Amino acid sequence: MTTSIKEGTVETEIKDGIASITFAHPSSNAMPGQQLKALAExxxxxxxxxxxxVVIIRSGGERAFCAGASFDELLAIRDLEGGKAFFRGFAGVINAMRSCPKFIxxxxxxxxxxxxVGIAAAADYCIASEYASVKLSELAIGIGPFVIGPAVERKIGKAAFTQLAIAATEWQTAAWAKDKGLYQDVFPTIERTDAYVEYLAKQLAAYSPEAMAKMKAMFWEGTDHWPELLEERAKISGQLVLSDFTSAAIAAFKNKKK
Incomplete structure (x- = not known):
């Protein structure tokens, strides 16, 4: 099944017990609100x-995995409710991944x-190519990684999360991400990355669904309060995105890319 969203898509293919969900958008796989909703669904x-x-989440193309929030939609936000609604999109994806009874x-x-980075952090197992550098750039545009923060901190710890959040303009390598626990495996080519994804997914598809569901619940123990927590975090981001600083910073970034 394919869902089209403002030039972007979310497609699900199910074969041999494996659901492959692919999101794609022409702007370096940036995520508009409707696409986030479709991905969560x-x-x-x-x-x-x-x-x-078992579930695989991937993005389209051979370059960026995900450029994060859609800047066009961020600039279009005019009030707190609109801001909260947008950032709830990321909260919805993370909570969908967290509560899904299948390994992702x-x-x-x-x-x-x-x-x-939040999607990567919410994975049960993350496999990347050596080109998959990471950056939390939110502070540089006057916001902050509030909604995705719990998922990232849970995966890599407070010290590494703090480093990413403060060094908002610096890329960290895939090797750094593997060392911190964000990635479980890193491969030198996309082809080898995909080969291992398929290998692991086929292995898991042959295992006991009941055992995997109970293991997943164990892995995510202590996160039942996340729906309320991420709602609070969405409100913080929704307030900050209305600032003159954020509007100017996003506009400057978009002009720089032209």
């Missing part, structure tokens, strides 16, 4: 489907920024 649907034993493998072929 696709994850929920895969979690409910008894034919699905995330495959990164290239760089991940902001919310893309």
């Amino acid at each position: 696709a994850i929920h649907a895969a979690g409910r489907d008894t034919a699905v034993k 493998i995330v495959r990164l072929q290239g760089k991940a920024v902001g919310g893309g």
Whole structure:
């Protein structure tokens, strides 16, 4: 099934017990609000489907994995409710990944920024190419990684999360991400990355669904309060995105790219 969203898509393919969910957008796989909603819905649907034993999340193309929030939508936000609604999109994806009873493998072929790092962090197992550098750039535009913060901190610890959040203009390598626990495996080519993703997914699809569901619940123990927590974090981001600083910073960044 394919869902089209303002030039972007979310597509689910199910084969041999493996649900492959692919999101794509022409702006370096940036995530507009409707695409975030569609991605969360696709994850929920895969979690409910008894034919699905394991889920793979990947993005389209061979370059960036995810450029994070859509700057066009951030600039269009005019009030707190609009801001909260946008950032709830990332909260919805993270909570969908957290609550899905199936193991989720995330495959990164290239760089991940902001919310893309959050998706990687919410994976149960993350496999990346050596091109998959990471950056949390939110502070540089006057916001902060509030919504994705719990997922990132849970995966890599407070010290590494603090480093990423403060060094907002600096890329950290895939090797750094593997060393900190964000990635479980890093491969030198996209082809080898994909080969291992398929290998692991096929292995997991042959295992006991009941055992994997109970293991997943164990891995995510202590996160039942995240729906409320991420809602509070979405409010913080929704307030900050309305600032003159953020509007000017995003506009300057977009002009620099022209």
